[in-house]
Each structure stands twice: as structure tokens, then as C-alpha cells.
Amino acid sequence: MRRRTVMGGALAAAGSGLATPGSAEAAERPDHDDRLVLWYDSPATDWESQALPVGNGALGAMVFGGITTERIQFSEKTLWTGGPGEDPAYDHGNWVPPRPGALAQARRLILEEGPQQPETIAALLGQPKVAYGSFQPFGDLHLDLPAAAEVTGYRRELDLGTAVSRVTYVAGGVRRHREVFASRPDHVLVVRLGADRPGRVDVTIRLTTPHTGATLTVAHHTARLSGRLAADGMRLEAQLAVLAEGGRRTDEADAVRVTGADTVTIVLAAGTDYEHRYPDYRGPDPHRRVTATLTEAVARPYARLLRRHVADHGGLFGRVRLRLGGTAPGIPTDRLLTAYTGGPEPENRALEQLFFAYGRYLLIASSRPEPGPADLPANLQGVWNKDTAAAWSGDYHGNINLQMNYWPAEVTNLAETARPLAEFVDRMRPAGRDSAGVIYGCRGWVVGNETNAFDFTGVHDWPTAFWFPEAAAWLSRHLWEHYLFTGDREFLRRAGYPVLRETAEFWLDYLVAHPADGSLVAVPSFSPEHGPFTAGAAMSQQIAADLFDNVLAANRDLSGDAAFAARVAGARGRLDPGLRVGRWGQLQEWREDVDDPADTHRHVSHLFALYPGRGVTPSGTPELAEAARVSLLAREGDGTGWAPGWSRAWKAAFWARLHDGSRAFAALRDQLRLQTLTNLWDTHPPFQIDGNFGATAAVAEMLVQSHTDAIHLLPALPPAWLSGSVDGLRARGAVTVGISWADGHATEIRLRSDQDRTVRLRSTLFAGAFQGSEGVREGEDVVRLRARGGHAYRFARPA
Numbered sequence: 001m002r003r004r005t006v007m008g009g010a011l012a013a014a015g016s017g018l019a020t021p022g023s024a025e026a027a028e029r030p031d032h033d034d035r036l037v038l039w040y041d042s043p044a045t046d047w048e049s050q051a052l053p054v055g056n057g058a059l060g061a062m063v064f065g066g067i068t069t070e071r072i073q074f075s076e077k078t079l080w081t082g083g084p085g086e087d088p089a090y091d092h093g094n095w096v097p098p099r100p101g102a103l104a105q106a107r108r109l110i111l112e113e114g115p116q117q118p119e120t121i122a123a124l125l126g127q128p129k130v131a132y133g134s135f136q137p138f139g140d141l142h143l144d145l146p147a148a149a150e151v152t153g154y155r156r157e158l159d160l161g162t163a164v165s166r167v168t169y170v171a172g173g174v175r176r177h178r179e180v181f182a183s184r185p186d187h188v189l190v191v192r193l194g195a196d197r198p199g200r201v202d203v204t205i206r207l208t209t210p211h212t213g214a215t216l217t218v219a220h221h222t223a224r225l226s227g228r229l230a231a232d233g234m235r236l237e238a239q240l241a242v243l244a245e246g247g248r249r250t251d252e253a254d255a256v257r258v259t260g261a262d263t264v265t266i267v268l269a270a271g272t273d274y275e276h277r278y279p280d281y282r283g284p285d286p287h288r289r290v291t292a293t294l295t296e297a298v299a300r301p302y303a304r305l306l307r308r309h310v311a312d313h314g315g316l317f318g319r320v321r322l323r324l325g326g327t328a329p330g331i332p333t334d335r336l337l338t339a340y341t342g343g344p345e346p347e348n349r350a351l352e353q354l355f356f357a358y359g360r361y362l363l364i365a366s367s368r369p370e371p372g373p374a375d376l377p378a379n380l381q382g383v384w385n386k387d388t389a390a391a392w393s394g395d396y397h398g399n400i401n402l403q404m405n406y407w408p409a410e411v412t413n414l415a416e417t418a419r420p421l422a423e424f425v426d427r428m429r430p431a432g433r434d435s436a437g438v439i440y441g442c443r444g445w446v447v448g449n450e451t452n453a454f455d456f457t458g459v460h461d462w463p464t465a466f467w468f469p470e471a472a473a474w475l476s477r478h479l480w481e482h483y484l485f486t487g488d489r490e491f492l493r494r495a496g497y498p499v500l501r502e503t504a505e506f507w508l509d510y511l512v513a514h515p516a517d518g519s520l521v522a523v524p525s526f527s528p529e530h531g532p533f534t535a536g537a538a539m540s541q542q543i544a545a546d547l548f549d550n551v552l553a554a555n556r557d558l559s560g561d562a563a564f565a566a567r568v569a570g571a572r573g574r575l576d577p578g579l580r581v582g583r584w585g586q587l588q589e590w591r592e593d594v595d596d597p598a599d600t601h602r603h604v605s606h607l608f609a610l611y612p613g614r615g616v617t618p619s620g621t622p623e624l625a626e627a628a629r630v631s632l633l634a635r636e637g638d639g640t641g642w643a644p645g646w647s648r649a650w651k652a653a654f655w656a657r658l659h660d661g662s663r664a665f666a667a668l669r670d671q672l673r674l675q676t677l678t679n680l681w682d683t684h685p686p687f688q689i690d691g692n693f694g695a696t697a698a699v700a701e702m703l704v705q706s707h708t709d710a711i712h713l714l715p716a717l718p719p720a721w722l723s724g725s726v727d728g729l730r731a732r733g734a735v736t737v738g739i740s741w742a743d744g745h746a747t748e749i750r751l752r753s754d755q756d757r758t759v760r761l762r763s764t765l766f767a768g769a770f771q772g773s774e775g776v777r778e779g780e781d782v783v784r785l786r787a788r789g790g791h792a793y794r795f796a797r798p799a
């Protein structure tokens, strides 16, 4: 296989997508061969399964590609109901009034009487949500276009390399094209309409919103939507400018009409007065910012807006390329999906390559850092939403979903996209401190299973989901991993360590000595959404162990705070690690050996230490890895049971960590077959973006792992991917990795370390003769390399 290294920016320049559809350049470009493109031969009629997403982190839009009406539905990530703006009695989920003795009573029940029904504990410790709110849709951009009697050559696409959605067709002898993108550098949504003949673009542009508190005005070819959400008074504003080359623009009461133009460009900016700042969550009125954003954007010619956008997106997206030999010329993506596993192998591979790349595309589109406290991480729907009462409020779930959103961030070379999560966690701490004190009687900070844009850090009353203080510790590990992958010590010192330390403070207080053996356990403890309340369920203990290990390692790397390290080390020594092998050889989900081998519950929480944790590995803890395998086989059942997309993605990652490429592949295959919509969005149902991100992370985990003492290349390569190549993946230690393989074995390994450091590599390549400078063989398949920062290294099988 021929190798082409695609570096940031290079892709942007090469496949910039600047060619006009229908041009010679476009015609020469083979579909689905080199470009990563989702495409369809008819317009979308369904938002959830067919429309195509574009986004710049803050703005998300869904493009339908209609012929007589184009609908572009958009959201802005900070537009939320709920919080103190909705109800001054908003309590962040903290107990009002206080409940002295309630936690002690729950502990007594569990420790003295044994496992408790979730309803019993929820009655003691839960309380109804107040003003929790929901992520909101913002509005719809409608483009009314002339009726077209006969349409031929229709195509709509989303080019993942350029993050441009395009529609082309021929109507009445005129070839029409439309491009839509969400620009991060210019902070706007851009729509462009054109035709292959001058003066043939006619369009009426309307802006609507489901929010009755917002009003529309039209003046000077600009539509302005502004007002407040009725529920919480949050200010919102969108402004849309209509520019035309040639033709005539006319303002109407609720629209801008253009006739006889050569091209029309529509630029939309939107914002709110939300700020992620405890306790009021409000910043300046968005009017000035939206006006300034729009003014600056419209001053740039369309080609420049496009170029800046493509360069920005390509700089991130182009860092990684996976080639599995997939090709599917002429087959639309929906048909590729329907035919998946039944069609020719190159088509299956094409879909898998696309699905992997799509997770990276979606993360770039839904998670970009903003200056100031205005950004939020990707939520359950990323940044796309059509419902005023979104599924699960379109919020942040902390018992798998929010974390899974960020699994691909570091390993697929998008560390920048992890920033909004780190900021979110950091800014949540003032509220989380209150909750820690009021509910748990602990120092430190906490957040539970669900949180919103207003730092809901306390509890609610849904019995099987209301209690999960582990979420804070699980989220904190993302800051630690960011440091491991980037080597950014300044980040660790300034942001990562303070968060980890304060989370550890909570856990030092929260754990209690188990009366049976004195080991430290979480009580109450609840394995997510499953079983009774007990003491020391496996996931609680494994997360606490992981947190203590991470904070100790961070402390060591920053060489500080010996007294605190001693306290943590003491607790770690007494901690029940939550790793028990049970009566049927399984890894126990609870301290008691009660797992049911017929249980196929979607959460596989007791395998946290296998992934994303690192407490269970085939080489380091073979018996525990075997027990995890037994548990996982049982949890998957006979393969006919239902599981949401995220659950399948998690299982793929587990199998990858167990070095079982076939089973990892089977989990991914089933996710594609059963839980993927035609626009390749993951479905729970409904649409939930975590599965997209989890699948991308799982593929990366099949190709490169770096959580042990060596970077392991191709640890779980499935037989279906016999030959291929990948470039640009990241390993812990700030290392960038590329691999080519044939017949299931690495033929070349490419490496670049950001820093001077010793790197250990594990690959079957090193088991035989190999070429490559400077590596010292260490054991059967391991090579040690003293890498110099910024230098590239290469190892290859002799030709």
C-alpha cells in the first residue's frame, strides 16, 4: 500500500474543496476514494437521520438540501433554559432544607441491613429537580427557491476533509450549487448559492425560531432575531446578512428576497448572554458581539471565508488518516450502510474508514474552546438540537456519556477539542464545593450523574441515576490524560492538578472503613443504573483507585505537596480496589458475588479498570483480564440483545484492551449495522452522539495503545483489516505514531516525539529482523528508543 503522510494544513491545501462542483477538478476526483465524504442522491426529509451536520463548536446546523425549500436548522450551544434565571430558588440539586443525618442513615441501612433498593435510598437522599432546563434549538433558516419541473444529477454531501456541505443539481437546464459551512475562525454560518449561468439565482430567505420571546426585524438586507427565552430570560440574538453578486435584493416584512443574482451569500452570527460563571450564569447582552462578528465576517469575500474555514478545519482533521483499503465509487452513503457486511469488502472498509473519520469530524464541529467563560463541552447531542425539550435535556451525563464524548480527543490528535471539557470541570467547582459540603459532608468538590449549563452538582430523584459522585473523579481523569498525551506541564500545574487534588479531597472524606475488613469503600455506592445500593461496588472503587493513582503521579511530576501525597498514598493503601473474581470466573460488579451470568445490562461499569482505566491489563493482571473477558462475554449475551450505540462502542474498546481484534470489530460492526442512522449519527435511540465518539476511540484503541509501559502498535487488529495504514495517532508521552501493515503485521512504524524522552515500542515488527536506527531491543517484541524532541523515527521490515 502506498503511504501518504497527511500533515495538518497539507490536506487543506491539497483537497481544499474550492473547486466549483461540476468543474474539471471535481469531475476528476474519484468519489469515496481519497476524499472522506458522506453523500446522498436525494434531499433529506428527516432531521435526525438524514440531514447533515456542520458546526464550529458554538454553532451547529443541520442541512437538508431541499430543492424548492432549503431548511437549515441551527443551534447555539449556550442557549439553555433552566438555572437561576428560570427560578430564583434554583438549588444546583443541593438539599433544601438541609438533611442532617440523612447520609449517615443511608450508610447505616446499607452497612447494617445489606443491599438496598434504589427507591429506598432515593427517598432518603434524592429530591426533585428544580429549573434543570434543557439545551434549546435556536432557529431555522429557510431558503425558498423557484419550483423546478425536472431535476437531474441531484447530490448532497458532507466533505469531512473540508467540513463543507454541498448540494448540486440541474434544474431547467441550469446547474445549481449550494455550499454550507460553519466557520470557527469567523464564528459564523455561511451559505452560498450559485449557478452555472449568470443572473439565475432567485431566493427568499426567512429566519424563524420556536422561541416566542424573540422577534424578527428586517432592514438593509439583514434579518435580526432577538429577544429572551420565556423560561429563563436568557437573551438570544441571531443576525443574518444577505449579500448578492448581481441581481436585486429586497427587504420584506419577514424575509430578504433576491432575484436575478449570479451568487448569493448568507452569513449568520448568533449568540446568547450565557456565561459559565457561578452563580448567575449571565454575561453581556449578545447584541454588540453578534453585530461585530457579522460585520467582520461580511467584510471578507466568500472565497476568503471559505479558505479560512478550510484551513482551520483541515489543520485539525488532516492530522490523522486511516486507510483500510476501502473504496466505494458511485455508492451513496445510505446504500453503503444498508449493504454493510453484505457488500464487497472494499465497500465495508470504506464505511468503516468514514465512520472513524466522522467521529473526529463531529468532535471538531462540536467542541472548540472559546475565549472567556462562554463555551461548553459537547453535550449528548454535540451541538445539534431541534427540540425545546431535548432527549435527556441534551445535557451532560457523567456515568459514561460525557466522558465517552472525549475519548477520541487525545488519541486521535485533537487535544485542542478537550479544552472545553477541562474548562467546564474547572468552572463547575464553586458549585461542586457547595454540593460536597451540603449533601456529602465532604471537603473538595463533586458532581453527580447529570449536570446542565448551570452547574447542577447535587442530586435529583430518579432512583437508578440520582447518586453518582464518582462522576467528578471520572471527569478529572480527562485532565490527567490531557497532560499524559500532550506533556503540557504548565496545563497540569495550572489546571489539571488543582482539579485532581480537590477531587481527591472529596474522596478522602467520602470513603468509609468497611466494618468487615476495614478497607476503604464508597457508601452508598451504585453501579450505574443497575442493581441495588451497596457498599463499594466495583466501579466506585476502581474510579477512586484511578483518581488516587493519577493525583499521586501528578503530584510526583510536579514535585510538590508531600503531605497531601502521603495522605492519598495512605488511603490508596487501604482502598478496596474493586477487583474481585467471582464464582463463575467473572469480574464482580459488586463486592458480593451476586452477578447474574444471564444479565445483559447496557452498562459494563465494573470493567472501568480495563477501559478507560488501566488497572486491568492482559500482561500486568492476566487473571483479572481473563475475568473481565468472562464478564464481557456474558454481558454481550448471544449477540441478539439490544444495546445502545454507546454500549457497543464501549464493548469494542474493552475488546481492544483485551487484544481481541475480532470481537472488537464485531461490536463496531453491530454498531454500524444496528445503531447507526443514514447520516451516520449514532442512535440510542434517539440520536445520541456519544456512540460516534466512542466508536472512533475504539478504532484508535485497536491500532495503538499506550496505557502500559510501552506503546503497543496494532494490539487488536481485526482479521478484516489485514492490510492498511494509519498516520497521526497520538500516544501517551506526547508521541505521534504512524503504522503500515500487511498480512496483519506491522511493516513500518513511524514516530515523532514532541519531547526528549525514552520511548518503548511493542510490535511484532521487532520480533524479527527490522531496519531502523537507534532502537535497542528489549525483550522479544519491544524496542527502546531515546527519542529527541521534534525528530522523526522510522522502523521497517527489511524489503
Ligand code: FUC
Pocket: 380, 392, 397, 399, 401, 465, 529, 602, 644, 646, 684, 688
Ligand atoms: C445514561 C444511559 C442511558 C442514556 C443516558 C443519556 O444514563 O444509561 O442509556 O444513554 O445516559
